[in-house]
Amino acid sequence: MSKLVIRNGRVMDPASGLDAIRDVAIEDGRIAAIGEDLALPGASELDASGLIVAPGFIDMHVHLREPGFEYAETIESGSRAAAAGGFTSICCMPNTSPVNDSATVTSYIIERAERHAMVNVFPIGAITKNSAGEELAAIGLMKAAGIVAISDDGRPVMNARVMRRAMETARSFGLPVIDHCEDLHLSAGGDMNEGIDSVRLGLRGIPAASEDVMVARDILLAELTGARFHVAHISSRHSVEMLAFAKARGLAVTCEATPHHFALADNAMPPYDSNYKMKPPLRSACDLAAVTEGIISGAVDAIASDHAPHAGSEKMQEFEKCPFGILGLETAMGVTLDRLVHTGKITLMRMLELFTTGPDRVLNLNRGRLAAGAPADITIFDTERAWTYDVNRSASKSRNSPFHGYSFRGGPVATIVNGKIVWTADGLGSASPGLPSASQ
Amino acid sequence: MPSGLLGIEPLDRVEIEAILDRAKSFQPQQTARRKSDQLRGRMIVNLFFEASTRTRTSFEIAAKRLGADAISITATGSSVSKGESLVDTLNTLGAMHPDAIVMRHAASGAPHFLARHLVETPIINAGDGTHEHPTQALLDARTILDRRSSLEGLRVAIIGDIAHSRVARSNVYLLSKFGAQIVLCGPASLLPPELARLAPGVTLTHKIEDAIRGADVIMMLRVQLERQHEPAFSANEYFQFYGLRLEHMTLAKPDAIVMHPGPINRGREISSEVADSQRSVILNQVENGIAVRMAVLERILGN
Numbered sequence: 196m197s198k199l200v201i202r203n204g205r206v207m208d209p210a211s212g213l214d215a216i217r218d219v220a221i222e223d224g225r226i227a228a229i230g231e232d233l234a235l236p237g238a239s240e241l242d243a244s245g246l247i248v249a250p251g252f253i254d255m256h257v258h259l260r261e262p263g264f265e266y267a268e269t270i271e272s273g274s275r276a277a278a279a280g281g282f283t284s285i286c287c288m289p290n291t292s293p294v295n296d297s298a299t300v301t302s303y304i305i306e307r308a309e310r311h312a313m314v315n316v317f318p319i320g321a322i323t324k325n326s327a328g329e330e331l332a333a334i335g336l337m338k339a340a341g342i343v344a345i346s347d348d349g350r351p352v353m354n355a356r357v358m359r360r361a362m363e364t365a366r367s368f369g370l371p372v373i374d375h376c377e378d379l380h381l382s383a384g385g386d387m388n389e390g391i392d393s394v395r396l397g398l399r400g401i402p403a404a405s406e407d408v409m410v411a412r413d414i415l416l417a418e419l420t421g422a423r424f425h426v427a428h429i430s431s432r433h434s435v436e437m438l439a440f441a442k443a444r445g446l447a448v449t450c451e452a453t454p455h456h457f458a459l460a461d462n463a464m465p466p467y468d469s470n471y472k473m474k475p476p477l478r479s480a481c482d483l484a485a486v487t488e489g490i491i492s493g494a495v496d497a498i499a500s501d502h503a504p505h506a507g508s509e510k511m512q513e514f515e516k517c518p519f520g521i522l523g524l525e526t527a528m529g530v531t532l533d534r535l536v537h538t539g540k541i542t543l544m545r546m547l548e549l550f551t552t553g554p555d556r557v558l559n560l561n562r563g564r565l566a567a568g569a570p571a572d573i574t575i576f577d578t579e580r581a582w583t584y585d586v587n588r589s590a591s592k593s594r595n596s597p598f599h600g601y602s603f604r605g606g607p608v609a610t611i612v613n614g615k616i617v618w619t620a621d622g623l624g625s626a627s628p629g630l631p632s633a634s635q
Numbered sequence: 636m637p638s639g640l641l642g643i644e645p646l647d648r649v650e651i652e653a654i655l656d657r658a659k660s661f662q663p664q665q666t667a668r669r670k671s672d673q674l675r676g677r678m679i680v681n682l683f684f685e686a687s688t689r690t691r692t693s694f695e696i697a698a699k700r701l702g703a704d705a706i707s708i709t710a711t712g713s714s715v716s717k718g719e720s721l722v723d724t725l726n727t728l729g730a731m732h733p734d735a736i737v738m739r740h741a742a743s744g745a746p747h748f749l750a751r752h753l754v755e756t757p758i759i760n761a762g763d764g765t766h767e768h769p770t771q772a773l774l775d776a777r778t779i780l781d782r783r784s785s786l787e788g789l790r791v792a793i794i795g796d797i798a799h800s801r802v803a804r805s806n807v808y809l810l811s812k813f814g815a816q817i818v819l820c821g822p823a824s825l826l827p828p829e830l831a832r833l834a835p836g837v838t839l840t841h842k843i844e845d846a847i848r849g850a851d852v853i854m855m856l857r858v859q860l861e862r863q864h865e866p867a868f869s870a871n872e873y874f875q876f877y878g879l880r881l882e883h884m885t886l887a888k889p890d891a892i893v894m895h896p897g898p899i900n901r902g903r904e905i906s907s908e909v910a911d912s913q914r915s916v917i918l919n920q921v922e923n924g925i926a927v928r929m930a931v932l933e934r935i936l937g938n
Contacts, residue, residue: 389827390829391829391832393829394798394827394829395804395833396744397744397763397766397767397801397804398765466744466747467744508720511720511752512720512748513742513744513748514743514744515743515764
C-alpha cells in the first residue's frame with residue numbers, strides 16, 4: 196500500500212491540543228506516526244512548510260441529491276466539491292427520492308459512495324417513513340446498514356408525539372436525532388426572514404419564532420426521553436440562548452451553525468436574488484451576532500455547510516417559486532477564516548474543533564483526530580493565500596451560491612482521505628514534485 | 636436614458652417631479668381625446684399575469700394617445716398556461732424587440748428578476764405582488780397635487796390591508812420623499828410593525844378614528860383575500876372597525892379627499908355614501924392614470 200510523509204507542516208490537532216511543526220507519516224490508509232524528522236522508506240513526500248496540517252474536516256449536513264435528483268448533484272460530484280472544500284467526511288441528508296427511510300436506500304447510498312465518492316460519505320436516515328412525519332422509519336435496520344443519525348431535514352416532524360417516539364427509538368439505538376427546527380404553520384408561505392426587509396420587498400416573512408418554538412419543544416422532549424438531540428443550522432438568537440440553557444442543565448443537546456448564517460444577514464441580499472434564499476433564512480444582524488457569540492462561547496458545537504444544490508432552472512424563477520438552499524462545501528472554510536478567524540473572534544484551533552472534533556462528538560464517526568492508528572483523513576490548508584470563488588468552476592453540478600465572486604484569504608490546499616490525496620489546489624501539483632497530480 | 640421603472644423607492648424627487656409635471660401637461664390632451672405622435676413607431680407589450688382592468692387599459696390608452704403601438708397579453712391564453720417559465724416567456728418576447736414591456740405579476744420582484752436577465756428591453760412595473768405599484772403612486776400624487784399646492788406637511792391616512800398592498804408601499808415611498816406625514820392603519824395582522832421603519836414620516840395605528848383625525852387625504856385599500864392565508868377579520872367585523880363611513884369624515888380636515896386605487900368593494904372597506912360623495916376623487920385617479928402613464932412612457936421611450 197501507499198506511503199506518504201507530510202513534511203514540516205504546522206500540525207494542529209484539537210483532540211490532543213498538539214500545535215507544532217511536525218511530520219505526519221501515513222501508511223496503509225492510517226496515520227503511522229506524528230513526529231519530527233520521520234523516516235518512512237519508499238514513501239512519497241509532501242512539503243507542507245507554511246501550511247496547516249489538520250484532521251480531515253467533517254461536514255455533518257450535506258445534500259447529495261442522489262438518488263433521485265442527479266441533475267442537481269450526485270454522490271460523485273458532491274463529494275468532489277467536498278474534497279475541494281477541504282472536507283474528508285460528509286453526512287448526507289435523507290431527502291432524496293426515494294427518501295432514505297430504509298436499509299435498502301442506505302445500502303444503495305453506501306455502495307454508490309464506495310464506488311464513486313472522493314471522500315467518506317455517512318448517510319443520515321429519515322425519522323419517519325417518506326419523511327411524512329407520521330410513522331417511524333426503519334431506524335434500527337438503517338443503523339445496521341450504516342446511518343449515523345436520523346433527521347427529517349427540510350420536512351420537520353410536526354407531531355410532538357411522533358418526535359417523542361423517534362427520540363426514544365434513536366436513544367435505544369445510540370443515534371442522535373437531528374432536527375431542522377421549523378414550525379411549518381408559522382413559516383408557511385414564507386420566503387425570507389420576517390423583518391423590515393421582508394416588509395420592504397413585499398416577501399412573506401418566516402419569523403424567527405418558527406425556529407424557536409421547535410427548538411424549545413425538542414429540548415423538552417430530549418429531556419423527557421434522554422435522547423441525544425442536535426439542532427441543525429441554528430440561526431436565531433433565542434434558539435442559541437435556549438441551547439446554552441439546555442447545555443447548562445446538562446442535557447445531551449448540541450447544534451451546528453452554517454457559514455452563511457454567521458456571514459450574511461437578511462439585509463445582505465441583492466433584491467430578489469434567489470442565491471440568498473434558504474431555510475432557515477438569513478436572519479437579522481442581531482441573530483447573526485448571537486450565532487457568532489454561540490460559536491465563541493461553545494453553545495455551538497459544529498460548523499456545517501447545509502450544502503444544498505439546485506439546478507439553474509430551479510433558481511431562475513420568480514423568487515417565491517425558487518427552492519430553498521445554497522451551495523456551501525467549497526466556501527465553508529474560506530468564509531469561516533474570513534469572518535471568525537481573521538477577525539480575531541475565534542482561534543484557529545477553535546475553528547478546527549468546529550470542523551473536526553465538534554461534529555465527531557455528535558456523530559461518533561471516530562474521525563476528526565490526528566493520532567497514530569487513526570484513519571489518515573487530513574486537511575491541509577493555508578490561512579493567507581488570496582483566492583476568489585468562481586461558482587462557474589465549482590465541482591458541484593449546481594451554481595447556487597451567494598459567495599460567487601467573493602475574495603477569500605486562506606483556504607484548502609490538499610485533501611487526504613484514508614491516506615490518499617484526493618484533491619489539491621491548482622498549481623500545487625507542479626510545485627511539489629512529490630505530490631501525485633490532483634485527481635480533479 | 637432611464638432603463639425602465641421598477642419602483643418608486645429608488646427614484647429621487649427630481650425624477651418624480653419631472654414625471655408629475657409632464658403628466659399635468661398631458662391632462663388636456665387626455666381629456667380632449669387627442670392623439671399625438673411622440674412615440675410613433677414604438678411597440679409596447681403589456682404583459683399581465685394577474686387580472687387587471689384599469690391598469691392594463693390605462694397603459695394601453697396612454698401608449699396609443701402618444702402614437703405608439705400597444706399589444707396586450709394576458710397569462711391565460713398565452714404560453715404561460717402551457718407551463719413556460721417566466722424567463723423563457725420574457726426572452727421570447729424580448730427576441731421580438733419591443734421597445735418596452737409593461738408587466739404585472741403576482742410575485743414580488745418578478746420584474747426585478749427579469750430586468751437582470753433582459754437587459755435590452757426596459758421593463759415598466761405595473762404592480763408586482765405585494766411589493767410596488769409605481770404608476771399608481773404617481774397618479775395618486777398627481778391627483779393630490781391637482782387639489783393641493785404641495786405634498787409637504789400633508790397628513791395622509793392609508794387604511795386597510797397594508798401588509799399585502801403594493802399601492803401602500805409605493806405611496807409611502809413617494810409621499811415620504813416629499814415630506815408628507817403618513818399614518819398607516821389596519822388590523823394588527825395586516826399591519827406589520829416594521830412598516831414604521833419603511834420610510835421617514837410613517838406612523839402606525841390600529842384605530843381608524845386616529846388615522847382620519849386631521850387628515851388631508853384618506854386612501855382606502857381593498858382587503859386582498861387572495862393574498863392572505865386566513866382572513867384576518869370577518870367581512871362584517873372588518874367594515875365595522877376599518878370601513879370608511881360618512882361619520883368618519885367629520886374627523887378629517889374639512890377639505891379632505893378620499894382616494895381608492897380600485898377595485899372598490901362597497902360595504903366592505905368603504906361605504907357607498909363615501910365612495911359616491913363629493914369628497915371622493917376615485918374617478919379622477921383613474922383619469923390621471925392615463926396622463927401619468929403617458930409621462931412615464933414618454934420618459935422611458937421618448938428621444
